[in-house]
Amino acid sequence: MQEYIRTAGTITVEEAQKLALYHPDFGYYVQNNVIGRHGDFITSPEISQLFGEMLAFWCIAQWQEAGSPDTIHLIELGPGRGTLLQDILRIGAKQEGFLESLTISCVEICPQLYEQQRKNLSEYPFIFWYKDLQEVPGGADFTLVIANEFFDTLPIRQFVGHEERSIRFSEAENNLVFAPPCNPNSVKESCPLAINLMQQILHHLSPGAALIIDYGDDTPAESRFGDTLQAVFQHKPVKVLQSLSFADLSHQVDFHSLRNMCPNNRFQPQGNFLLRLGIEQRLEKLMSIATPEQRFALTTGATRLVAPTEMGQRFKVLEVFQ
Ligand code: SAH
Secondary structure (H helix, E strand, O other), rough: OOOHHHHHHOHHHHHHHHHHHHHHHHHHHHHHOEOOOOOOOHHHHHOOHHHHHHHHHHHHHHHHHOOOOOEEEEEOOOOOOOOHHHHHHHHHHHOOOHHHHHEEEEOOOOEEEEEEHHOOOOOOOEEEEEEOHHEEEEOOOOOEEEOOOOHHHOOEEEEEEEEEEEEEOOOOEEEEEEEEOOOOOHOOOEEEHHHHHHHHHHHHHOOEEEEEEEEEEEOOOOHOOOOEEEEEEOOEEEEEOOOOOOOOOEEEEEEHHHHHHOOOOEEEEHHHHHOHHHHHHHHHHHOOOOHHHHHHHHHHHHHHHHHHOOOOHHHEEEEEEE
């Protein structure tokens, strides 16, 4: 990647992320096993089955509120290892009529994760895969869209004043550097890809509901400052410029801009959302039939998902209804 930028000259932060993540030869998502204990980062569905189970309750509730239509189109953006869908489908199978009505579209760009999803979900014949939301057929009676830790992976633009922030190779420092030099706290960010994706999601929800879960904030644009781009390699933060194409890149999602596009939405921290859906009651039920080892995993998992000091407050849930 360093050589690529050296040859190309200056490229924008957004372009650098696109290359680092999706380039067919060296893109992070193209070549790596990214998720799970042996990957670079761990996500809520991998922490505890309770997460996917709560999302299953949410899907069923939306479907029932819509009058239990005969066909449901569930779209998941970036399904990772397919764990979330496995948990949703296990709970969904207990709800009469739900699974029978379901068609699922998975949108996945990473070939390795696509393989894992196919393997882990092989018992369900009604799942189809696409590389881009634009390819997913629309026109269903009722659509549900789920995106967990997907929006934070989308490349962002950064600005210093009116100038777009770029990356170039510095001969003097023999390294990649940001241009122009600036205080990271003065950087402004925008994510045109997220706005475009949200438009597409809204188009699919006619009618339906979407669930977008990510770390981020609801700060209005005028007071939203700071470089939030971060890189994680094998569960540890690393320097963005030194790890392009082999570390996971993410940013804090600008929920304010997304909410502005959705007339009917609800926004709350992940902890509150999971408590509202009954995670405590479900935990109690599972504990009563669990082995001591499972009990430990269940309680530590639930705490990690809900506690304000862990993911409960930092992660946010945007529900969109249409
Ligand atoms: N939702 C999963 C995985 C989150 S990681 C979970 O919670 O465990 C991000 C996921 O989005 C991965 O599956 C990654 O391969 C996929 N992804 C990232 N950018 C993408 C893009 N532009 N198009 C499609 N899939 C993408």
